[in-house]
Amino acid sequence: MLNELDGHTILIGLMAYPIRHSMSPTMHNHAFHKLGLNYAYLAFEIDNEKLPGAIDAIRTLDMRGSNISMPNKQKVIPYLDKLDPATEMIGAVNTVVNDNGVLTGYTTDGIGFMKSLDVDGINIRGQKMVLAGAGGAATAIAVQAALDGVKEMSIFNRDDEFWESAKHNVEIINEKTDCHATLHRLEDQEDFKSEIDSAFIYCDATSVGMNPLQDQTLVTDPSWFRKDLVVYDTVYAPRTTKLMEVAEEAGVEHVYNGLGMMIYQGAAAFKLWTGEDMPVDYISEVIFGE
Template sequence: MLNQLDGHTILIGLMAYPIRHSMSPTMHNHSFEKLGLNYAYLAFEVDDKTLPKAIDSIRALDMRGSNISMPNKQTVIPLLDKLDPTAEMIGAVNTIVNDNGVLTGYTTDGVGFMQSLDDENLNIRGQKMVLSGAGGAGTAIAIQAAFDGVKEMAIFNRDDEFLENAQRNVDIINEKTDCKATLHHLEDQDDFKAQLADAFIYCDSTSVGMNPLEGQTLISDPSWFRKDLIVYDTVYAPRTTKLMEVAEAGHVDHVFNGLGMMLEQGAAAFKLWTGEDMPVDYIHDILFSEDK
């Protein structure tokens, strides 16, 4: 890659906190190199306090754009010029594209989630999903899954600042899709277990399991899981989360971390920035061979 960097190199960023664990720079920079594109992708630790100046820098430095991750996916919206219709509906942004100083926000998380399951030949359309979390990623997953044909969805969230957003997600799904969504409180463990009993897939979209919550999980009892339940943790650092360990102890056949989702959402963002298709198979081999 060093042979490509020059005065014409186009910069793309990733703004989140924490972010040093991210595999996105590896994914995008290997893609640029593979395709011979004169771009560079760098990670910047940016929280909600430094986010406004960071977004201004996209214009000031004529960056092509940036990825946005926790805790900035929703707080970034007022700082942008436009939103893609899907991002506007979801109320979260994970990708910014800069067109001559006009910043447009997109969300690719939901598409990435659904595509990652398709990549594994797992079809959740027409099935019941239990989803924990209603932040940027959880919202994108919920609404995309509903639009793509998930039949029933039980959304669980703590009684915290995201509970109102969880209710909003339920309302949008029920009003605009054929999916039947219901809101549940994570504090009600009996209800949580009961909803999982007839679910086809459980997805944890929270940050529980990653630093600084590494080693923690919302479900600690393997008996909550069935062999034929799909268990999906959107966290991918560490590669094996505590939730995954519990699911494997429960003899679940299909247990995933968020690496596949990260790859596919990244491919969608890559297309928005460059107009080119990411070499997904090539990047898959790199990401999944990393010893993390």
């Protein structure tokens, strides 16, 4: 045991299905230990059917809160008392905070994305972003980047079950922020290449590149990338994705996987629960070897 658990230990959860593979319990419990905080973070396999009872348990057990992951990020909203403004726009929750029985939903994925760039000296505010995807992580990135000052955003998605979500993301960004967003079909490769060519950053927030699609990438031709383009893949397993290999072949100077986003979204949730800053350098070195 990292910490000595006692009658005063504060419980935080992670509710998703499946979830036993998650690195979040290891990350948070090491951070609690490092700072000497009397908290414990446990993973619970909770699907949509079990979700109402699980959210009630946060209040009943006086838990400090919980992370929420798929398939519960949208389904959890009706069971909460409040949403922070960005989360209202995003329409998905990954963090719940319990303040004396009042449950507030937050989304820290977009915060983690922006912070991971900021700490490396990459400022995308006032710039153009090309973003592939319209799922939960993509939506959080799109909204947070727009709120933080990205000037222009071209969102690409296939004409699939996420197309309506992509349309909604564009509409709400244009309505609620100063960013100008446009929607594009990923099937139009000529348009895709042209938009990337005029962008400051290209971010793939799809599951392409992750198992079982680890040998695939939306961009296969290194000539699509300039050396001064920022290329970001939200996948962190494998550490070097196929997209990253293409970018490195093109000589792109700033290429990222999703590890930084994963750490800093966790750090944002950690701050909401404890009021303390997660020791991210320690976590990066001890847990992830970076």
